[in-house]
Structure formats: structure tokens, C-alpha cells
Amino acid sequence: MSLVTVIGAGPAGLRCAELIANEGFEVTVLEEHTTVGRPVQCAGLVSETGLSELELGLNQEDYVVNSIYGAKMVSPHNVVLKVRKKKPVAQVIDRFKFDQLLYKRALKAGAKVALGTKLIDITESSLFLEAKGRGELMKSNVVVAADGPNSLVRNTTHPKIGGESFVHGFQYRVEGSFDKKMVELHFGSYAKGFFAWVIPESETIARIGIGAKLGQDIEKRMKVFMQEKKFDVKILSKSSALIPVINPLKQLVGTNTLLLGDAAFQTKATTGGGIVMGLNAAEIAAESVANNLKHNSPLKEYENNIAPVNKELALHWKIRAYLNSLNDHKLDDLFAKAKNAGIEAFLEEHGDMDKPSRFVKKILLKPRLWGLAPTAMRFILG
Ligand SMILES: Cc1cc2nc3c(=O)[nH]c(=O)nc-3n(C[C@H](O)[C@H](O)[C@H](O)COP(=O)(O)OP(=O)(O)OC[C@H]3O[C@@H](n4cnc5c(N)ncnc54)[C@H](O)[C@@H]3O)c2cc1C
Known part of the structure; x- marks a missing residue:
């Protein structure tokens, strides 16, 4: 029997595990992939205030690749809004390095992390796992589901949530020529229900991406966007994943489960950004779990404590x-x-x-x- 099991070694799950382990409780993280932080499916833009308010105990130099001073926002027929500040407003991070640093902190705090271990079913405290092609059964007192946008745990507790609650994100990493201090946001029918972006890593490398409602050929939309904007770039790699874009979920606690991060729709519906919000929520979830284990206070406290985060997300x-x-x-x-x-x-x-x-x-x-x-x-x- 594990005391606390966290499903998913993304930023939210790892941070939550670190904080629970710091409280002296036994915690195991299950991650289906064999390497934390891979594959990278993220543009990695994080607000400077959000990062500094989090106090993660990490050195920004170890994971920040570029500082952003402003944004150029372009309407469908080219009305341009430009906002540029004197100090950095956001950082472009290396998601692989960032997740790896959070992984090391979780391990250092005493959390166990089982890589290559996938949750395939859950009924209350029983977890059915698949590791190295073999089935396993595990018992856990508390389960924190930080298993991302396709959360199996959330699909069990909220079976009615459908594709309309997600945007399909698609991104190229490209070589070209960019203003390294500015991000670009482009709005138009190629990105119905969301927008397209250019996030520079440097003057020569950028992450160009698009989000649109599910059910459309997203790579085709990306091509339309790239042609319309006449980007002269060389594609280095591509990735694609879901972004939860809807009101945050209010019902986050089951009998012994808590939903966290993308699994709980803790993403900003304006931009799709979920790193800072998920890490904020991880602190709140960890505190609620620790209070439950120490003082027997109900896990439901998490839903009350998360209310200020949810209020901001609802505005997004x-x-x-x-x-x-x-x-x-x-x-x-x-x-x-x-x-x-x-x-x-x-x-x-x-x-x-x-x-x-x-x-x-x-x-x-x-x-x-x-x-x-x-x-x-x-x-x-x-
Ligand atoms: C194209 C794109 C661009 C984005 N750009 C930004 C951005 O610029 N800024 C920003 O803040 N956010 C961005 N996001 C969102 C951001 O990536 C997510 O909000 C963030 O990764 C959520 O963290 P998480 O820990 O909740 O989940 P995840 O990072 O998704 O981690 C979940 C983990 O759970 C694991 N897992 C899933 N199911 C199981 C299972 N059954 N068993 C075991 N393990 C499992 C997964 O392998 C994964 O490692 C972007 C997303 C996309 C798709």
C-alpha cells in the first residue's frame, strides 16, 4: 500500500510529489514514459511574475533559453497591437530541462518515481498498472491525478467531458530570422477557436505553433498559416498535443482522488498556458493532501482552497x-x-x-x- 500516489511526472505532479515528500509522507509518482520531460509538447512561454512568485528553488539560468520583453498581436486582417516593456515579462523555457530539474527535486525530497509505469485503470484505492509489458496491482490511500489533458482518472470521474473542451495544438521548431525579444500572436480563421504563435528561442530559432478547435486537420491549418504569413524557415521538428480550453473543473475530489494540472483544466483559456497555474495548484493540492494525512481534514478542502486560482481561470x-x-x-x-x-x-x-x-x-x-x-x-x- 502506497500512502500517496501521483499519476504523471509532468510539472504539476512532480512539484506536488516534492511538497508532499517534504512533509515527510511516502509518495510514489507513476510515469508512463521512460524519460521525464519527453516528448516535449509545449511552447514553454512562462510569465516572469508567475515564475518568481512560485519560488521553485530553481536557478533560471539552468532552464531559461530566452527572455521576452513584449508581444506583437496581429488581427485577422493585420491590425497590429505592439506591447513592449523595458524589463522581461516572460521567459522561454527548455521544457525538458525544466521537468528534469523538478524531477531531481522530487527525488531529493524523498519521492519515489516509477518510470515506464502506466496507469491503465483505477477503482478507488486500487490502481491497475502496466510496466515493462506486465500488469501490476497497486493500492494507494490517496491518488493525485496529474496525468495531463487526456487524464484517465478524470475520464473515469467526469465521463461526459468531450472534445469541445480542448484545442488541438501543433508546433514546429524552426530555423529562420526572428526578433528574439518579442513573441507574436496571430488571430485568424486558420486558428479557429484559438490563435497561432511565434516564440523565439534566439534570433535564429523559434517555436511556431497553432491551436484550433478539435476535429480539424491541424497540420493543414498550420500550413495555411505559414503560407499566409510567408515564413521563410527550415523546419527542425514538430509536435502536437491537446490543450484544455474551458472553464476550470469545480469537482476535483473523488473518494480518494484529486485532479491536478491539465487533468483538472487548470490552464489559461486565453493562451493555453498551464505551467504556472498547474504549479500553483500543485502547492494547494500538496497542502490539502498533507492536512488530510496529518489532521484527517477532508480532501475536499482542496476544492475550497483552489477557488482563487479557479476565479482567475474562469476570467480567462x-x-x-x-x-x-x-x-x-x-x-x-x-x-x-x-x-x-x-x-x-x-x-x-x-x-x-x-x-x-x-x-x-x-x-x-x-x-x-x-x-x-x-x-x-x-x-x-x-
Ligand atoms: C502545443 C502546446 C503549447 C503549449 N505552450 C505552453 C506555453 O507556452 N506555456 C505554458 O505555460 N503552457 C503551455 N502549454 C501547456 C502545458 O504544456 C501544460 O499546461 C503542462 O504541461 C501541464 O502540466 P501537467 O503536469 O498538468 O501535465 P503534463 O505536462 O501533460 O504531464 C502529465 C504526465 O502524465 C503522464 N501520464 C499521462 N497518462 C498517464 C498514465 N495513464 N499513467 C502514467 N503516466 C501518465 C504523461 O506522460 C505526462 O508526463 C502548451 C501545450 C501545448 C500542447
């Missing part, structure tokens, strides 16, 4: 749902209106990638931006 979803309701021309109009109202200068001063609540209300306080007030009110009012 409202903004995403609003953007998705606009056709290309309406998106152009919104960009033009925002540009004329001075949104670029406003975002340079107040923008926050992770917490839109930090700036949405401020729009109402700037007379120049009152033209955007009806749009902002949508996100402020319930």
Missing part, C-alpha cells in the same frame, strides 16, 4: 469565450478600437499574462479606454 475562459464569439471582421474592429483607445500603452503599464483580474477593472479608470468599457464589463460582471 470568459475572455476566450468572448474572443471565440467574434468573426474575423469583428476581431479586426476590436483590435482597431483597442489600438485607437491606447491599449498598447495601457498594457505596457498594467498588463499581466496570468492574472487579467489585475488589469481588467483598471480599464474603467482610464477615460481614454472608456470605449472599451462595455467589453471590459462583460468580464467584470458575472
Whole structure:
């Protein structure tokens, strides 16, 4: 019998395991792949404030590949918003190195990590596993399901969640010529329900990707986007995976299970970013598990304690749902209106990638931006 089992050695699962082990509890992480951090299926853009607020105890030099100072956002018919700050606002990380560092910290804290071990079924405290082609049965008091967007555990507890809750992400790593300080976000019908991005690792290497609603040929959409923007690049590698894009789940706790990270839809529906949110949630989940083991407090506490994170995620979803309701021309109009109202200068001063609540209300306080007030009110009012 394992005391705590974490399914999935992604950032959320590893951080949660580290913190539970630090509390002195026995914790085992099960990971279906044989190497932590592979395959990489992520653009690796993380906000500077999000990273520093997390206090992971890692040295940024060990995993950051580039610092980002701003963003160029392009509407379907080329209305461009440019926001550029004097200090870095985000970091481009090497996801393999980042996950490996979290893995080492979890091991150092005393967590066991079983690689090449896949959860194939779960019924309360019984876990059915497959390792090296053989079936195994394992018992666990508490199970933290950090098993990513396709979470088997979540599919058991929430069988009705369907494909409409996901965006299909596709990304090339390319060689070309880039402004290494700026990311690009492109909106258009090639990326219906989401957007396309250019995230530079350097002046010569970038991650170019696209997200769109499931059920479309995503690689074909990527080609349309690349042709439309006339990128002159050499493709080095490609990857593709699901991104949860919906309201965060409220019911996160089963009899002895907790959902965490992408498995719990703890991703920002505006951008698809889930690293910072998942790591934040990992701290909350670890505390709830430790309180359960130490003081017998209900695991359900996690759902209350996660409420502030969920509130922010719900705001991301409202903004995403609003953007998705606009056709290309309406998106152009919104960009033009925002540009004329001075949104670029406003975002340079107040923008926050992770917490839109930090700036949405401020729009109402700037007379120049009152033209955007009806749009902002949508996100402020319930
Ligand atoms: C194309 C793309 C671009 C992205 N870009 C960004 C970005 O720029 N910034 C950002 O913040 N986020 C980004 N994300 C999202 C980010 O990658 C995720 O939010 C993050 O990885 C979630 O971490 P996690 O630990 O919850 O899950 P994951 O990282 O998905 O880890 C889950 C782990 O569980 C394992 N697993 C799954 N099922 C089982 C099983 N049955 N048994 C055992 N192990 C299992 C998997 O192998 C995996 O290692 C992007 C995602 C995609 C697809």
C-alpha cells in the first residue's frame, strides 16, 4: 500500500510529489514514459511574475533559453497591437530541462518515481498498472491525478467531458530570422477557436505553433498559416498535443482522488498556458493532501482552497469565450478600437499574462479606454 500516489511526472505532479515528500509522507509518482520531460509538447512561454512568485528553488539560468520583453498581436486582417516593456515579462523555457530539474527535486525530497509505469485503470484505492509489458496491482490511500489533458482518472470521474473542451495544438521548431525579444500572436480563421504563435528561442530559432478547435486537420491549418504569413524557415521538428480550453473543473475530489494540472483544466483559456497555474495548484493540492494525512481534514478542502486560482481561470475562459464569439471582421474592429483607445500603452503599464483580474477593472479608470468599457464589463460582471 502506497500512502500517496501521483499519476504523471509532468510539472504539476512532480512539484506536488516534492511538497508532499517534504512533509515527510511516502509518495510514489507513476510515469508512463521512460524519460521525464519527453516528448516535449509545449511552447514553454512562462510569465516572469508567475515564475518568481512560485519560488521553485530553481536557478533560471539552468532552464531559461530566452527572455521576452513584449508581444506583437496581429488581427485577422493585420491590425497590429505592439506591447513592449523595458524589463522581461516572460521567459522561454527548455521544457525538458525544466521537468528534469523538478524531477531531481522530487527525488531529493524523498519521492519515489516509477518510470515506464502506466496507469491503465483505477477503482478507488486500487490502481491497475502496466510496466515493462506486465500488469501490476497497486493500492494507494490517496491518488493525485496529474496525468495531463487526456487524464484517465478524470475520464473515469467526469465521463461526459468531450472534445469541445480542448484545442488541438501543433508546433514546429524552426530555423529562420526572428526578433528574439518579442513573441507574436496571430488571430485568424486558420486558428479557429484559438490563435497561432511565434516564440523565439534566439534570433535564429523559434517555436511556431497553432491551436484550433478539435476535429480539424491541424497540420493543414498550420500550413495555411505559414503560407499566409510567408515564413521563410527550415523546419527542425514538430509536435502536437491537446490543450484544455474551458472553464476550470469545480469537482476535483473523488473518494480518494484529486485532479491536478491539465487533468483538472487548470490552464489559461486565453493562451493555453498551464505551467504556472498547474504549479500553483500543485502547492494547494500538496497542502490539502498533507492536512488530510496529518489532521484527517477532508480532501475536499482542496476544492475550497483552489477557488482563487479557479476565479482567475474562469476570467480567462470568459475572455476566450468572448474572443471565440467574434468573426474575423469583428476581431479586426476590436483590435482597431483597442489600438485607437491606447491599449498598447495601457498594457505596457498594467498588463499581466496570468492574472487579467489585475488589469481588467483598471480599464474603467482610464477615460481614454472608456470605449472599451462595455467589453471590459462583460468580464467584470458575472
Ligand atoms: C502545443 C502546446 C503549447 C503549449 N505552450 C505552453 C506555453 O507556452 N506555456 C505554458 O505555460 N503552457 C503551455 N502549454 C501547456 C502545458 O504544456 C501544460 O499546461 C503542462 O504541461 C501541464 O502540466 P501537467 O503536469 O498538468 O501535465 P503534463 O505536462 O501533460 O504531464 C502529465 C504526465 O502524465 C503522464 N501520464 C499521462 N497518462 C498517464 C498514465 N495513464 N499513467 C502514467 N503516466 C501518465 C504523461 O506522460 C505526462 O508526463 C502548451 C501545450 C501545448 C500542447
